[in-house]
Amino acid sequence: MSAGRDIILGRVRKALGRGPLPPEKQLKLRSRLAHPKRNLVPQRGDLAGPELVGLFVTMARKADAEVERLSDWSQVPNAVRQYLDRNHLPLNINLAPEPLLQALDWDGFQVWRDLPRREDKVAVTGCFAAAAETGTLVVTSGPEHATSLNLLPDHHLVVLPASRIRGSYEDTWDMLRLAYPDAPPRTVLWITGPSRTGDIEQTLQLGAHGPLRLQILLIDDLDDA
Amino acid sequence: MRVTSPGFKANAGRALTDPQLQKALKRLKGGFQVARLKAAEQLPEFEALRDQAREIKDFTLAHLDFYLELFEERVGFAGGKVHWAANASAAREIVLDICREAGAKKILKGKSMVTEEIGLNDHLEAHGLQVIETDLGEYIIQLRKEPPSHIIAPAIHVSKDQVSEDFRKHHTDLEPKRPLEEPRELLDEARQILREHFLTADVGITGANFLVAASGSSVIVTNEGNGDLTQTLAKTHIVVASIEKVVPTMEDCATLLRVLSRSATGQELSVYTTFSTGPRRAGDPDGPVDYHVVLLDNGRTQLLGNEFREVLRCIRCGSCMNSCPVYGAVGGHAYGWVYPGPIGAVLTPALVGVEKAWHLPSASSFCGKCEEVCPVRIPLPKLMRHWRERAFEAGKAPATQRFGLKIWSLFARRPGLYRLATRLASRLLRMLGRKRGSLSKLPLAGGWTSERDLPVPPGPTFSDLYHRRKS
Numbered sequence: 264m265s266a267g268r269d270i271i272l273g274r275v276r277k278a279l280g281r282g283p284l285p286p287e288k289q290l291k292l293r294s295r296l297a298h299p300k301r302n303l304v305p306q307r308g309d310l311a312g313p314e315l316v317g318l319f320v321t322m323a324r325k326a327d328a329e330v331e332r333l334s335d336w337s338q339v340p341n342a343v344r345q346y347l348d349r350n351h352l353p354l355n356i357n358l359a360p361e362p363l364l365q366a367l368d369w370d371g372f373q374v375w376r377d378l379p380r381r382e383d384k385v386a387v388t389g390c391f392a393a394a395a396e397t398g399t400l401v402v403t404s405g406p407e408h409a410t411s412l413n414l415l416p417d418h419h420l421v422v423l424p425a426s427r428i429r430g431s432y433e434d435t436w437d438m439l440r441l442a443y444p445d446a447p448p449r450t451v452l453w454i455t456g457p458s459r460t461g462d463i464e465q466t467l468q469l470g471a472h473g474p475l476r477l478q479i480l481l482i483d484d485l486d487d488a
Numbered sequence: 489m490r491v492t493s494p495g496f497k498a499n500a501g502r503a504l505t506d507p508q509l510q511k512a513l514k515r516l517k518g519g520f521q522v523a524r525l526k527a528a529e530q531l532p533e534f535e536a537l538r539d540q541a542r543e544i545k546d547f548t549l550a551h552l553d554f555y556l557e558l559f560e561e562r563v564g565f566a567g568g569k570v571h572w573a574a575n576a577s578a579a580r581e582i583v584l585d586i587c588r589e590a591g592a593k594k595i596l597k598g599k600s601m602v603t604e605e606i607g608l609n610d611h612l613e614a615h616g617l618q619v620i621e622t623d624l625g626e627y628i629i630q631l632r633k634e635p636p637s638h639i640i641a642p643a644i645h646v647s648k649d650q651v652s653e654d655f656r657k658h659h660t661d662l663e664p665k666r667p668l669e670e671p672r673e674l675l676d677e678a679r680q681i682l683r684e685h686f687l688t689a690d691v692g693i694t695g696a697n698f699l700v701a702a703s704g705s706s707v708i709v710t711n712e713g714n715g716d717l718t719q720t721l722a723k724t725h726i727v728v729a730s731i732e733k734v735v736p737t738m739e740d741c742a743t744l745l746r747v748l749s750r751s752a753t754g755q756e757l758s759v760y761t762t763f764s765t766g767p768r769r770a771g772d773p774d775g776p777v778d779y780h781v782v783l784l785d786n787g788r789t790q791l792l793g794n795e796f797r798e799v800l801r802c803i804r805c806g807s808c809m810n811s812c813p814v815y816g817a818v819g820g821h822a823y824g825w826v827y828p829g830p831i832g833a834v835l836t837p838a839l840v841g842v843e844k845a846w847h848l849p850s851a852s853s854f855c856g857k858c859e860e861v862c863p864v865r866i867p868l869p870k871l872m873r874h875w876r877e878r879a880f881e882a883g884k885a886p887a888t889q890r891f892g893l894k895i896w897s898l899f900a901r902r903p904g905l906y907r908l909a910t911r912l913a914s915r916l917l918r919m920l921g922r923k924r925g926s927l928s929k930l931p932l933a934g935g936w937t938s939e940r941d942l943p944v945p946p947g948p949t950f951s952d953l954y955h956r957r958k959s
Binding site for chain 1: 512515516519531532533536537540544550551552553554556557558565566571572573574578622623624625628641642643644647648651671672674675679682683686687701702703704705711712713714716717720721731736737738739740742743745746753755756757758759760761762763764765766767768769771772773774775783785789790792793794
């Protein structure tokens with residue numbers, strides 16, 4: 264196995280016409296990793312406050328996500344209830360074990376708090392951040408958020424505080440590095456709209472293997488921040 | 489995968505008269521190409537991002553050994569393991585060993601061109617494992633035992649009626665009289681069948697769109713969510729990726745992602761972009777327990793060291809084939825191997841040998857559209873021209889072409905003779921086509937004139953005019 268390693272690295276160096284990089288050059292390249300340089304970042308996301316939130320909403324809707332704006336966290340259960348009613352679904356939810364979500368009043372719901380089962384149709388989760396430039400949610404794995412929750416149930420309802428919206432992907436990586444200084448979580452999942460496919464005669468259909476619907480419950484917490 | 493590239497001419501001939509395929513290819517023209525243009529228009533920085541994407545790839549390739557070693561180190565920090573495969577058979581053995589060690593029976597796969605390249609499915613199946621493709625297009629062609637015909641839309645050549653037929657044939661547990669005509673019904677059935685497989689898989693195999701060296705992450709970009717289910721639910725996740733997929737940082741990856749989806753499907757961003765780093769952490773409720781990355785060379789280092797290095801910038805968006813008039817006429821299967829279209833015309837001779845694939849770089853009108861749309865600005869026509877030169881040197885060109893070129897060089901090396909001959913030819917053509925002003929038939933050029941007329945030369949030759957003006 265290490266034979267393969269030596270062969271490949273040897274071939275690479277031969278192709279590049281040199282030996283291994285000298286240590287000082289390697290150090291220089293390594294130092295660039297600690298403070299990663301940004302390339303060109305599109306101006307589109309260079310906004311703040313309500314304009315930034317507005318861009319996120321526009322882009323997320325363009326990607327076929329549904330966005331509902333709420334004034335605070337306490338409205339979340341009611342918004343979930345209305346969503347389920349609108350879609351003729353029973354009040355059964357699979358709730359991510361995030362403290363902010365768990366602390367809400369879920370009276371009247373049947374709440375499952377473990378990994379999604381075959382029969383679970385609705386997942387309610389939080390998310391780490393969002394990038395307005397393409398209406399993208401940044402979801403991280405961890406004890407409070409199983410990755411399969413984002414993927415298995417037919418309906419994914421995501422609670423996003425407006426204060427977590429940033430302009431660009433790069434901005435969300437900066438947030439991530441602050442929260443996880445050593446290494447990113449196992450899975451960092453960017454979600455832009457509900458799953459889809461065009462594999463049958465190039466006919467676009469929403470709801471392929473992942474969720475059929477993506478509902479973003481956007482909490483307007485900009486004044487509190 | 490069997491290489492049928494030597495039969496390109498016959499393959500292409502059949503494709504041109506296949507009404508079903510022609511219908512599918514027509515759809516392609518209005519779809520991806522138009523969407524790409526719209527997406528590019530909506531991002532003012534798109535062209536500048538393409539320049540940067542090219543620079544990032546060139547810089548990484550120039551330091552490839554460094555970034556590969558760094559990637560290996562970081563995967564190790566995260567608790568994963570990197571394996572190095574110099575060629576296809578080494579990669580197949582590594583994957584099989586990991587599957588055996590995991591005691592696996594059922595293997596699920598996300599869409600991966602590189603595993604098509606190394607013929608992984610056949611190898612695993614030959615050793616008693618069940619292998620299931622989960623991308624809808626890949627699933628369809630797996631049932632049909634066909635190779636993909638497009639790198640991002642593998643079943644683009646199949647009609648919904650054919651899919652319906654295949655599903656009825658294979659999903660025998662379901663009610664035979666169920667309605668199964670509409671794309672939605674077909675998708676729902678596949679979703680239901682594959683879901684059961686996701687939940688019972690032992691090993692999930694994916695490719696990678698990028699490998700991020702700084703964090704040791706593998707990145708997949710998908711729309712269906714099948715790749716994520718594949719790499720999340722099984723106990724073992726194996727990534728198979730060729731060595732040129734590595735990029736230095738998340739910032740570099742972000743730039744490449746901005747041009748990838750827009751070039752591929754015209755989306756601002758694909759639905760799922762997933763960064764996986766090592767196996768599940770302590771306290772994680774799901775995710776794989778083991779994480780492996782198989783780094784594959786299989787001819788890449790050779791390209792790194794010759795005039796084809798630029799092709800290693802490719803991020804497999806498929807825009808070159810979407811805009812190629814030749815691909816648009818004959819489809820992907822005619823190319824006879826994993827990678828069709830202009831990128832295939834450059835990669836295939838390198839990976840399977842120019843003696844088998846020399847037709848492919850010749851099947852181009854050099855219209856330049858592929859280079860125009862390539863997000864990392866690979867000069868595909870130039871690279872195809874290099875292959876034509878090599879094919880000619882290897883004695884691959886047909887005798888008539890060689891003879892013609894010999895005659896031409898006889899004149900081209902003698903300017904006086906050349907001028908005389910062109911003057912005579914011009915006069916002769918004018919005489920022959922005096923009445924109509926054009927010629928509909930020419931000796932030795934029946935193939936050319938069967939589709940168009942040759943306008944009669946207007947008068948003196950270029951060099952005569954040039955000399956007259958100079959004096």
